[in-house]
Amino acid sequence: MALRIPEESIDWRTKGLWLPGARLPAAEFVAAGYDIFTGPFSWPLLVLDRDAVAHNVATMADYTARHGLGFAPHGKTTMAPRLFEQQLDAGAWGITLAAASQVLTARGFGVPRIFLANELLDPLALRWVIAERERDPEFEFLFYVDSAAGLDAISAALAEVTGDRPLEVVIELGHAHGRTGVRTVAEIVELARAAAEVPRLAVAGVAGYEGGLPTVAEARGFLGTLREAAEALVAFDLVRPGPVVVSAGGSAYFDAVTEVLAGDWLAKRELLVLLRSGSYITHDDGFYREMTPFNRIGAEGSLIPALTVWAQVTSTPEPGLALVAMGKRDAPYDEGLPVPKTLRHADGATESAAGFSVLRFNDQHAYLDTSGGPSPRPGDLIAFGISHPCTAFDKWRVVPMLDADHRVVDLIHTYF
Numbered sequence: 216m217a218l219r220i221p222e223e224s225i226d227w228r229t230k231g232l233w234l235p236g237a238r239l240p241a242a243e244f245v246a247a248g249y250d251i252f253t254g255p256f257s258w259p260l261l262v263l264d265r266d267a268v269a270h271n272v273a274t275m276a277d278y279t280a281r282h283g284l285g286f287a288p289h290g291k292t293t294m295a296p297r298l299f300e301q302q303l304d305a306g307a308w309g310i311t312l313a314a315a316s317q318v319l320t321a322r323g324f325g326v327p328r329i330f331l332a333n334e335l336l337d338p339l340a341l342r343w344v345i346a347e348r349e350r351d352p353e354f355e356f357l358f359y360v361d362s363a364a365g366l367d368a369i370s371a372a373l374a375e376v377t378g379d380r381p382l383e384v385v386i387e388l389g390h391a392h393g394r395t396g397v398r399t400v401a402e403i404v405e406l407a408r409a410a411a412e413v414p415r416l417a418v419a420g421v422a423g424y425e426g427g428l429p430t431v432a433e434a435r436g437f438l439g440t441l442r443e444a445a446e447a448l449v450a451f452d453l454v455r456p457g458p459v460v461v462s463a464g465g466s467a468y469f470d471a472v473t474e475v476l477a478g479d480w481l482a483k484r485e486l487l488v489l490l491r492s493g494s495y496i497t498h499d500d501g502f503y504r505e506m507t508p509f510n511r512i513g514a515e516g517s518l519i520p521a522l523t524v525w526a527q528v529t530s531t532p533e534p535g536l537a538l539v540a541m542g543k544r545d546a547p548y549d550e551g552l553p554v555p556k557t558l559r560h561a562d563g564a565t566e567s568a569a570g571f572s573v574l575r576f577n578d579q580h581a582y583l584d585t586s587g588g589p590s591p592r593p594g595d596l597i598a599f600g601i602s603h604p605c606t607a608f609d610k611w612r613v614v615p616m617l618d619a620d621h622r623v624v625d626l627i628h629t630y631f
Contacts, residue, residue, distance in 0.1 A: 216303050219325040220296045223628050229613050231260040241613075241626045250622045251525065251615065252563070258596065259526040259541040261607065263616040265624055267521035268301070268496060274516040275495050276305035278469075281515075282477045287311045287330045287462070289493025292605045295614075295627045296324040298496060309355065311491040315340035320630050322347060322354070330462065331358035332424070332491060334365050334387070334395060341372035349378035357419055357460060359387040361396050363409060370413045381417040384410065385460055388423040388444050390437050396423055403444040407453040418453055420460030420487075421445050426467050431511070434468040438475035449484050458487035465492040470508035470515075494604050497521040501551040501602020522607055524553060524599045526581070528591045535586035537571075539597060542579040545610060551602030552576060558589060559596040568597055 226238040233255040251260060279286040288302050290310040294317065299310055309328025312318050315337055318329055335341055335358045348354050360366060373382060386403050389396025397403055407418045421444045425434040445461045448454050459481055463472045469492050476488045494503050498518035509517050526541035546553050555571035570588030573581050585591055601607050608614065609631045616625040 216300065216327075218296050218300050218303075219323070220300075223626070225613060225626065230611060231257060231613065231615070233257045241628070245623055245625055248622050248624075250620065251617065252559075252596075252621065254623070256615075259524050259545045261522065261524050261545070261611045261614050262621075263497065263614050263627060264519070264521045264523070265616050265618055267498075267519040268298070268616070271496050271498055271518050271521060272301050272305050274518060275492060276307070278516055279490055280306060282473045283488075284473065284477055285487050285489045287328070287489045287491050288496065289313070289332070289464075289466075289491050290321060290326075291317060292493035292496060293608045293627075294320065294629050294631050295608065296321075296630070297625065297627050299324065299326060302496070308487075308489060311493065318344070318356075327353055328355040329357075330489060330491065331356070332422070332462075332464075334359050334361060336365055336368040338368065338372055338375075341369060342376050345372055345376040345378065345382055348380050348382065349376070352380070355383075357383050357385055357462075359395065359422060360384045360406065360410065361387040361389070363406075366406070366409055366413055366416075369416060373413070373415045379415070381415050381455070383417050383419040383455070385420050385422040385462060386410070386418060386444070386448070388421060388437075388441050390423075390425075390428065393427050394424070400440060400444045400447050404447050404451060404453065407448055407451075411453060417455035418448065419457075420454060420462070421448065422460070422462035422489075424464045425471065426464040428468075431468060431471055434471045435475055438463060438471055442475060442480070445481060445486075449481060454484070458485040460487050460489060462489035462491060465490045466494045466503065467506040468508060470512050497604045497607075499602050499604055500554040500556070500600025503603070520600050522601050522604055523556070524601060524607075525596050526599060528583075528593055528595045528597065530593060531585075531591060535584060537583040537585050537591050539581040539583050540579060541581045541599070542577050544578055546576075546599065547601055547603045547606035547610075548576050549603060549606050553581070553599035553601050555583065555588075555597055556600050557598040558591055559598070560592070561594050571597070573599075 223241040285308040291313040311330040387396035530538040552573040555568035558566045558568040614627040
């Protein structure tokens, strides 16, 4: 679907592009078809592989459709409306977000269905959401509640905004030593009963996040409890008419979500199971390379790393050590350091950099152990895969999307 994306422009403030002149329409820059090695670029530079993104979007769209799952990919990964469009065009039910400010941004672009995978207690944001649903009857919005305090905030906001359209929530289940969410099915039922007493509030179902658990077995157990919670709400007639929503995370355990929650298991009620995987769209060369469920269910598909940081060697002060102009402000480091992949010399010749490793990061420097690979020279470029895309995109306002020849085919703007 076509979102309302403004005409975007670029200039000297755009990190990674070398544009000392006047502000330039992004579309004009894209039309030039620059390749990143001879065009107006500076280092470091985060880039996206167009074909890998398309493959990943299609793979998860096919997977969820094959298993009868609704898909609300987590938009916090990219906060990029052009990528939201691609996901929605592939059949996504809507977009998941993590904060009220992200909801406001997504609505600015016209995203029609939003799942806020978080509690919402801010009176200003609550009043806006209620008014926005009254203004646009097509706008669908779901969010978490896990406390009486949350219900009180919702009730107060509803009382301040006139209208007749019910606000819809899902009761959140959490797990011991995890983050938000009540801890038991009994608490789910108790909170849903309290929600039923709030005028213009409707319970749409239940949700939870299994991604913080350390094993597949524990994730399955948690998802089983989530299923029991949905069954209990239906048994006590605490869910509004329409599909009963049961939602879970899924970048690391979407196979467990499928195993436990897919299918026609909810007696006498239509079921909408919403998977919220987000990092799949770019995958990575670190954390998710190891954690993807496709390592366990390879016949179901595969994902391709789509993000690369190109950075320049600036110094080789000792044998086996190179300093690269890339650091914490440029690439993620919370779930593993970048992974060297390709060494590109000034003459364009390339070699594998698989024998290199990043030792540590400063703000704008990476210490690279080169003792296990070829000898880089100052001025050479190195392509790094990243680990954890959610903390890569937020460091860049514009990410060039490239074809197989490293030519720019789009500029992906992020809105964090």
